[in-house]
Amino acid sequence: MRGYAQLVRLGWFRAVRCKSLPAQEVRALLACKLIQGKLHDIEMSIRGILRGFGLRVGPTTRRTYAARIRDLIEGHPTLEAIAASLLKVRDALADEFAGFERKLRAMARQDDHAWRR
Known part of the structure; x- marks a missing residue:
């Protein structure tokens, strides 16, 4: 405790404002951008793999x-095996992203600030 008091007294400590719990929950829901990014990465990886074989999507x-x-x-048996796995991952990410999007839309419908333009 004395160490903390010393830091505050010397000015080496700066107070930080804590966000409210609802604000933190909304921020956590915006993690769907991460899922959207990974979904895009998977799709681009599949395109890149196929392009190496001369196949254009x-x-x-x-x-x-x-x-x-x-x-x-x-x-193409090898490509079928690779693409099947990547498409399963893509489907799982797409389902999770759709679920996040539904939750965000429901929250936005109930938020007065979201309705303002």
């Missing part, structure tokens, strides 16, 4: 991406 949507990948890798 081209423009897709969230719904058509997996079908397009499966069409491209048909007949």
Whole structure:
């Protein structure tokens, strides 16, 4: 305790404002950006792997991406094994991201500040 008192007295300590619990909860929910980033990384990795084999994915949507990948890798056993695993990971991340997004939208509907423009 004496050490802390000495730090405060000498000015080596600066007070820090603590955020409220609801603010911390909202901030934690914004971790969905991490999941979104990893989802994008997986998709780009699949594209990169396929490009090494001369296969181009081209423009897709969230719904058509997996079908397009499966069409491209048909007949390549090694690529089928790799892509199957990465697509499973992608699906899991997409499901979790959708769950986070639903929670955030529900919170935004109930927040007065979110309704202001």
